[in-house]
Amino acid sequence: MRIGIDVGGTNTDAVLLEGPRVLATTKSATSQDVTSGIVSALQALRAQHAFDPAAVGAVMIGTTHFLNALVEARGLAPTAALRLGLPATSALPPFVDWPERLTRAVAGRPYLAHGGHEFDGRKIADLNEDELRRHAADMAAHGIRSVAISSVFSPVSDEFEVRAAEILRAELGPDVALSLSHEIGRIGLLERENATAVNAALRELAAGIVDGLAGAVAGFGITAPLYLSQNDGTLMDLEYARRYPVATFASGPTNSMRGAAVLSGLDTCAVVDVGGTTSDVGVLTQGFPREAGTAVDVAGVRTNFRMPDVHSIGIGGGSLVVEDGGRVTVGPRSVGYRLTDDALVFGGSTLTATDVAVAAGLTDIGDRSAVAHLDARLVKEALDTIAADVARAVESMRTSPEPLPVVAVGGGSVLLPDTLPGSGTVHRPDHFAVANAIGAAIAQVGGEVDRVYAIDAGRRETVLDEARQEAVDRAVAAGANPAGVRIVEFDEVPVPYLPGNATRIRCKAVGDLQQVS
Template sequence: MRIGIDVGGTNTDAVLMDGSTVAAAVKRSTSADVTSGIVAALAGLQEQRAFTSEDIDGVMIGTTHFINALVEARGLAPTAAVRLGLPATASLPPFTDWPEHLVGAVGARPFLAHGGHEFDGRTISELDPDELRRHAAAIGAAGIRSVAISSVFSPINDEFEQRAQEIMAAELGPDVAFSLSSEIGRIGLLERENATIINAALRELAERIVDGLAASVTGSGIDAPLFLSQNDGTLMDVEYARRYPVATFASGPTNSMRGAAVLSGFDTCAVVDVGGTTSDVGVLTAGFPREATGEVAVAGVRTNFRMPDVLSIGIGGGSRIREDGALVGPDSVGYRLAEEAFVFGGTTLTATDVAVRGGRGVIGDASLVAGVSDAVAQRALGVIAARVADVVERMRTSSAPLPVVAVGGGSVLLPDELEGLGVVHRPEHFSVANAIGAAIAQVSGEIDKVYAISEGKRASVVDDARQEAVDRAIAAGADPSTVDIVDFDEVPIPYLPGNATRIRAKAVGDLALGALVR
């Protein structure tokens, strides 16, 4: 059996999965320290279906810790950004176009150095070890504990990033963490560099958070491998999470979409995940979330690492209702819903209250919203339906029919039909689809490179790229017999010489839990 947990801003959901069957499911309020909410959710599972530690093959957790830390600019480590590219790239130094409050939060220190490659592997300039040692001395003197290294076209050739890390680590010692852009972002220097800096700034927090999550699981008497959800709907082990916390961004919506696919039976559909604070809308294609094709702004910073194509709006079960129902959100009472909403004896009119008043669900004490007028409730519910329908329409890429699946505890806010979109499907266990998505998640491997393809060599280059993606999935813990290529793109780049072609391949397989040692 597996346990899936999703930690949201309002609720912490947990499920016990016996194969593909939901054996137990609970929803608990997210605690301020988060780990207490996880412990409470695990205790709730035990109450529904008793199990022993030996029964559990793995625990999968999706968390918003890291994206929240970046958005709120808290818990970020002092970070230096070292870019290898001189004499080119100097016109736009690291941290260009970052919000001022984030620049201050990470104690931004940019450094430019020689190095870098052209797209075909040719060297821009050789590394200067003495230059890197001088930068390391300045970084050490400033008390900086995390370093992000980026090199021009490093996804094609990461040699200089690896060498620069070796040189600087020898000067700075083992207490300084390094993040390399070739391991994090895609083609595109500034966006890849930004993603690497964000990852570096989160490294220290990742150690504390991962240790806390592990302690909450073991403290509940469960001795099983622990995994965290990635932002592409697949899993990573705790050591990977410590090194690449940025990979957890947007894991909540992807878990919900994967769970929706399993519960509804649709492998292509729009998924509306209505939580306590926001509604996230994404599209499933072949059972996996459609990925954003361009840059993604995270907390005002442009990045290009893999992220789902999701639109979010400030509508959820905890959204405040004002102006006689004409204004819904975007602010929310969040995890204080059980204290502040009318149906729980509070004094704040929320979306949950109007849903209960409108007969959409049985939550709390319905008699406590008897004083809310039906007109206010219907007006607010109409606003919610119209705004969600608008977002789903914006996510469509064709006029073909697109089923709509609603999941999340807040999906009771939605009507049975959305205007222009048809029936809203709510599968069994829809309220904990995010935890189910975490529990059934698989393991992936991905490559994204630019190749100079000589005449007659295309087939062998494509085969090598696909095999590299498969090998990465297996190295990440996938069962080799289950790995398949689920996404493949081949795009010629006419503005570069040498028949340049960008190839992206993604392989996915089932987690080989039986091969793991407890």
Template sequence: MRIGIDVGGTNTDAVLMDGRTVLAGVKRSTTADVTSGIGDAIRALREQSPFENADVRAVMIGTTHFVNALVQARDLAPTAVVRLGLPASAALPPLTDWPETLVSAISAKVYLAHGGHEFDGRPISPLDPAELRAQAADMRAAGVRSVAIASVFSPLNAELESAAAEILRAELPEFVTFSLSHEIGRLGILERENATVINAALRELGAEVIEGLATTVRGLGITAPIYLSQNDGTLMDEDFVRRYPVATFASGPTNSMRGAAETTGLATCAVVDVGGTTADIGLIEGGFPREAAASVAVAGVRTNFRMPDVISIGIGGGSIVDVDSAEVGPESVGFRLTEKALVFGGDVLTATDIAVAGGRVTLGDPARVAHLDPALVERVLHRIDQRIAEAIDRMRTSPEPIPVVAVGGGAVLLAPTLPGLGAIVRPENAGVANAIGASISQVGAEIDTVESIVPGSRDTVLAALKERAIAEAIAAGADPATVSILDVDEIPIPYLPGGATRVRIKAVGDLEGVSA
């Protein structure tokens, strides 16, 4: 058995799984400290379907803890960013496009240093150890606790980032952590650098969150390994989370989409996950979320690490309704829905109240919304359906019909059919699909590199990279018997010599020792 948990802004959902069978599924309010809500959910699972602690082989968790910290600019470590690229790359220094509130929240220190490579692999300039040591002295005086290092074209050649880290590490206190851009982002210095700085700022919080989760789970007598789900639907262990907390940012929508695919058996579909605050819309292709091809903005910062292609709109069960305009959201009562909504005795008109008044769901006391104008109710419900349908249409890349799956606790807001899209598929256990998605997460590895592919060498080069991806997935904890290549992407780079081609290969497999 395994436990899957997904922590949202409003609810914490949990499931107890035996293979592919859902033994129990619960929904509890998310708490301010997150971990106590997880404890409540696990205890509720035990009440619904008693289990022995020793029977639980793994606990998989998806959490919004890190992205919330970034959005709210809190719990971030004093961070320095070192860009290796002088005399080039000085026109746009690090953090140029960051919101001032975030720059202040991380007490940012910015340094430009010599180093980096040209697009063809030639060095821009040699590393200057004395320059880096002087910068380290300034960091030490400023109280920096985390360092992000980004070198120009480091995904092609990472040796200068590693060398710079060793020089700085020798000059700074042992507690200072280091994040290297070639391990986090893709080609594109500004976006990759941004992702690395975000990761660096979250390193301390990553250690605290993992410690809190472990304490909560262990305090309930469960000794199984704890994993957190990544943006791409795969798992990472506790040590990986400490090093790369940024990889959890989109785990919520990813878990929902994976859960939708699992509960419906659809390998390709559009998924609408309606929570308490937002509705997330994405596409499943081959059982996994489609990845965003371009850079993704997180808290106003452009990044380019692995993220699902998701549109989020401010419609959820707790969304506040404007009576005059019949608009819904983006403001929401969030996890206070059961206190604030009219049907629960509150004084705020929410989307849930409208759904109850329109007969789409029965919750709380329907008599408390009987006074609502039927014309208003109809207009609001139509607007909800219309905005969701428009978002799905924006995600489609083909006019061909595609199944639409609705999941999440707020899916009750939607009509049985959406304009222009037909009937909605509503799977069993749709309310906890995100937790199911977390529980079935696999272990993965991705190779993202630039190779010289000359005539006659393609098959040999790809075969070697596939073997490397499979080996890395196994090393990350995947069962060797289940590992397969999920995706191969080749992009020729015409401005590089020698048949240069960017190759991305992704391998996934089931977690070893845990049946799914």
């Protein structure tokens, strides 16, 4: 058996699985105290289906806590960003494009030093170790506890980042948290540097949250391994989560899409996850979310780590329904987590999308008599508006003329019609309300390579095979069963503005966890 838990901003969903079979599900309000909320979810699962905690093979948790902390600028550590690239790259120092509010929250201090490589591994400049020691002394004087180290083209050669980390650790002590950009971001210096600095700022918070999650599970008597969901649909262990908290960003929508795939049996489709405030629309390819192909803005910071390509619109169960001059609009304003207080069916005075769904007979929650007075025309126009807005969002995610099958998940998906304009039948599988927790429970382990290679004449196939094998090796090292690892993504893109047959290769391998029933 395995347990999947998704801790969202509004609800905490949990499922108990035995193989592909769903034994129990639960949905409850997320508590401010992470630990008690997870314990409550585990107790609710056991109340539905009694199980021995010792029989649980693994627990998978998806959480939005790290992303919320960044958005709210709370709990962030004093952070330095050290860039190795002089005499190049001095025009735009680290933190240059960060919102001032966030820079203040991390007490961000930028440092520039000599180093870096060209795309083919040639050095821009030698590392100046005395220069790094002077920077370390200044960091110590300003109370820096976490450092992001980025070097030009470090995905090609990590030599300087690794050596700089050794020097800083020796100067600042073993307790300093170091984040290296070649382990976090992709090609693109500023975006990779930003992603690394965000990770560094979250390191202290990550330790507390991860310990809290582990304590909640252990306190319930479960001794099985605990994993956290990553934003690419794969898993990481607790030590990895402590080191790379940014890898959890967007794990909620990713879990929903992965859950939609397993519940519907469709591995290539559009997924509409309707929550309380927004609807997230993404695309599954071979059972995994399509990744954003461009830089991703997170809390006003431009980054390039792995994120699913998701389009969000302001329609959810708590969306306000307003009639003005005979025209009915739905959202983007929402009552959000106050739905159970403000909606008409719960004794409130605000007309919401949930009230409209109850009036139309799409769901049966709260007091139906409280919406009996609603005009049938208003109800129909509101539902038509929701369908049209969602259909446009799905259409915007298509990359080919062929229509995509649509799978609806999330508690608010009852708002959608059985047929969506331009997309045909809407698939609403069993357990759709807890698809995010199911996505966490069935997640696999992955390994990825993203690098620019200089491919010599006659060596193309050799280089491609080496990249594939490295991705497989990384998946196995992360805990995947070697017998079932497969390549799920492979991109080979020539880089015409660089000499030497430069080619960017992206390769992703995934496999099931070892020894998990």
